[in-house]
Amino acid sequence: MTxxxxxxxxxxxxxxxxxxxxxxxxxxxxxxxxxxxxxGEVLGLVGESGCGKSVTSLAVAGLLPPNAELxxxxxxxxxxxxxxxxxxxxxxxxxxxxxxxxxxxMTYLNPVLTVGSQLLEIITQExxxxxxALVRHRLEEIGPEGKEAPALxxxxxxxxSISRGGxxxxxxxxxxxxxxxxxxxxxxxxxxxxxxxxxYPFELSGGMRQRVMIAMALVRRPKLLLADEMTTAxxxxxxxxxxxxxxxxxxxxxxxxxxITHDLAVVAEVCDRVAVMYAGxxxxxxxxxxxxxDPLHPYTKGLLASIPxxxxxxxxxxxxxxxxxxxxxxxxxxxxxxxxxxxxxxxPQVKPPLVEVKPGHLVACLLYEE
Amino acid sequence: MAEEARNRNSRTGRWxxxxxxxxxxxxxxxxxxxxxISAASVIIALMSGLLVSSTYWNHITPGASLCWNNQLIxxxxxxxxxxxxxxxxxxxxxxxxxxLQMIIVAIPVDLQIAFEVxxxxxxxxxxxxxxxxxxxxxxxxxILRATDIFLAVPGILLAIVLLVVLGxxxxxxxTAVLITxxxxxxxxxxxxxxxxxxxxxxxxxxxxxxxxxxxxxRHIIPNTIYPILIQGTLDIGAVILTVxxxxxIGLTPDPKYPELGNxxxxxxxxxxxxxxxxxxPGLTLLIISVGFNLLGDGIRDVFDPRLRR
Numbered sequence: 001m002t003x004x005x006x007x008x009x010x011x012x013x014x015x016x017x018x019x020x021x022x023x024x025x026x027x028x029x030x031x032x033x034x035x036x037x038x039x040g041e042v043l044g045l046v047g048e049s050g051c052g053k054s055v056t057s058l059a060v061a062g063l064l065p066p067n068a069e070l071x072x073x074x075x076x077x078x079x080x081x082x083x084x085x086x087x088x089x090x091x092x093x094x095x096x097x098x099x100x101x102x103x104x105x106m107t108y109l110n111p112v113l114t115v116g117s118q119l120l121e122i123i124t125q126e127x128x129x130x131x132x133a134l135v136r137h138r139l140e141e142i143g144p145e146g147k148e149a150p151a152l153x154x155x156x157x158x159x160x161s162i163s164r165g166g167x168x169x170x171x172x173x174x175x176x177x178x179x180x181x182x183x184x185x186x187x188x189x190x191x192x193x194x195x196x197x198x199x200y201p202f203e204l205s206g207g208m209r210q211r212v213m214i215a216m217a218l219v220r221r222p223k224l225l226l227a228d229e230m231t232t233a234x235x236x237x238x239x240x241x242x243x244x245x246x247x248x249x250x251x252x253x254x255x256x257x258x259x260i261t262h263d264l265a266v267v268a269e270v271c272d273r274v275a276v277m278y279a280g281x282x283x284x285x286x287x288x289x290x291x292x293x294d295p296l297h298p299y300t301k302g303l304l305a306s307i308p309x310x311x312x313x314x315x316x317x318x319x320x321x322x323x324x325x326x327x328x329x330x331x332x333x334x335x336x337x338x339x340x341x342x343x344x345x346x347x348p349q350v351k352p353p354l355v356e357v358k359p360g361h362l363v364a365c366l367l368y369e370e
Numbered sequence: 371m372a373e374e375a376r377n378r379n380s381r382t383g384r385w386x387x388x389x390x391x392x393x394x395x396x397x398x399x400x401x402x403x404x405x406x407i408s409a410a411s412v413i414i415a416l417m418s419g420l421l422v423s424s425t426y427w428n429h430i431t432p433g434a435s436l437c438w439n440n441q442l443i444x445x446x447x448x449x450x451x452x453x454x455x456x457x458x459x460x461x462x463x464x465x466x467x468x469x470l471q472m473i474i475v476a477i478p479v480d481l482q483i484a485f486e487v488x489x490x491x492x493x494x495x496x497x498x499x500x501x502x503x504x505x506x507x508x509x510x511x512x513i514l515r516a517t518d519i520f521l522a523v524p525g526i527l528l529a530i531v532l533l534v535v536l537g538x539x540x541x542x543x544x545t546a547v548l549i550t551x552x553x554x555x556x557x558x559x560x561x562x563x564x565x566x567x568x569x570x571x572x573x574x575x576x577x578x579x580x581x582x583x584x585x586x587x588r589h590i591i592p593n594t595i596y597p598i599l600i601q602g603t604l605d606i607g608a609v610i611l612t613v614x615x616x617x618x619i620g621l622t623p624d625p626k627y628p629e630l631g632n633x634x635x636x637x638x639x640x641x642x643x644x645x646x647x648x649x650x651p652g653l654t655l656l657i658i659s660v661g662f663n664l665l666g667d668g669i670r671d672v673f674d675p676r677l678r679r
Contacts, residue, residue, distance in 0.1 A: 095579030104570065107571065108571050111593065122580075125579075
């Protein structure tokens, strides 16, 4: 755990402001988001619908819709500023460094191509980028020198010559890619991966499709995995299986995961740290245990209090008063102040900065500003 | 054990796909009829050279077409307007050529023009329409306004003008029909791609770093090709009818040219003395067009993997 915390940030977002230009007016969707994701951690990004969770992840992947405008801010991925990159550079980043897992696995797979061709295409579209990984993977499969089956010795020779700069043929790349994809499907615990490759998306169950989507993200060996509501469209038992898979995978893959969800239970299951978003701001950021045991921001407190519990004698559902602000006309100062039970004089005027009040526990609230 | 292996083999692979398609064909009698008629006409077209000499239609001695030296009448006098028999089952025409033989020679001519026109229109339409819809903006405007120009002129009229100006040859005829035909495919493909490109899997592809041409040509177009394919199959019949209509009004390379519309045109002049001369070419046209139309109706049920549940 400590080793993880010492590692540097893989993703650093600072003062990110995104506005959507719509017919009704400008929607200020993100209002200065600051966020760091450390190497190898699972960060939960929670908040209600429309608070800017997905917009944040789309901005990181460079997939904002054309009517969105990035007003200010920087997004640094592994030391490189994404916002300063050309379109082609961002495309390469999306191919290798950033992977997304989406909400509804059915609609995110092309219905007329087989699962295999969609998975393989990720690799074969830029074989040069993936070739070293493919060769390394196959060499690992073959096993250490001298112990392999005699039939594989020739293949090892061939692979070594490729890794020394030999140019493999198209067929060879495809064969290597197929072996690689099959092992990735095995990694996401899909039964009978060879057979799944030749199936169409509609032939798979919801859980299998989501596993395929995760495999699609993993074949690229990304540095950052953005999982946007990946369990929302699944029923509860499948959800549990996918979360279990995610927990197992985080040990196997060397990637940071940002888990975007509105399900606090999911966050408690798998995350190391949690960032709570409200109306385009990060309002609180802390370790999971810390946040659940000692929430500081009034919004987080309300959010945690509103989780229904089977063991309490409470009969009425607790909720936060008021409604989600219309981001066309966001409240001044702290955007939570109209609904905040503890709002006081300065709240409508001053936008609270995100400050560290305890080690590793950041909160954006004027109550804690000394 | 062997049973299981066989099941597995029949579940996967290219052959399973083909076998499943044949199964779907068998399920639907109307599509099957369309497929049989279309296949039969294509087979006749391919074998036409073996059944009847491809120069049969012009099998007349050089001076024969001159009225004042009408060896033709002397030579074939017994055959002219023959109403049927063992050698000429469908009768003969005014040149003494067997109608059955003429129809067999004419089918490949018509089908070739139809396939060329439809295939070119489909390719041009899908590429231009797809690019217009996917790129949007200025490109979209330019491509659409170009199709508008072609759509603004009545199709048949444009074809007639081209044939008259450039000469009445088969390549000109094919091009003329194609020029009136492709804009519809651009519009069809564009509308399909417009709705398809908003699908979420396109967003996923962008997120996996796929390039624009790859997304369009490998993913979006295979998803939108079915309406275009159906339109193409239906249009084979329509193109044959248009070509025949142009021939019927006299835009033929040669008055004796073996083309179903041209044969019918000859027939209409003798409709009371030799009704078979218009009946059989007309019937052939009807059967071929209906066959391709029936096939077009059902082709999607067979090829679209989304409908196989």
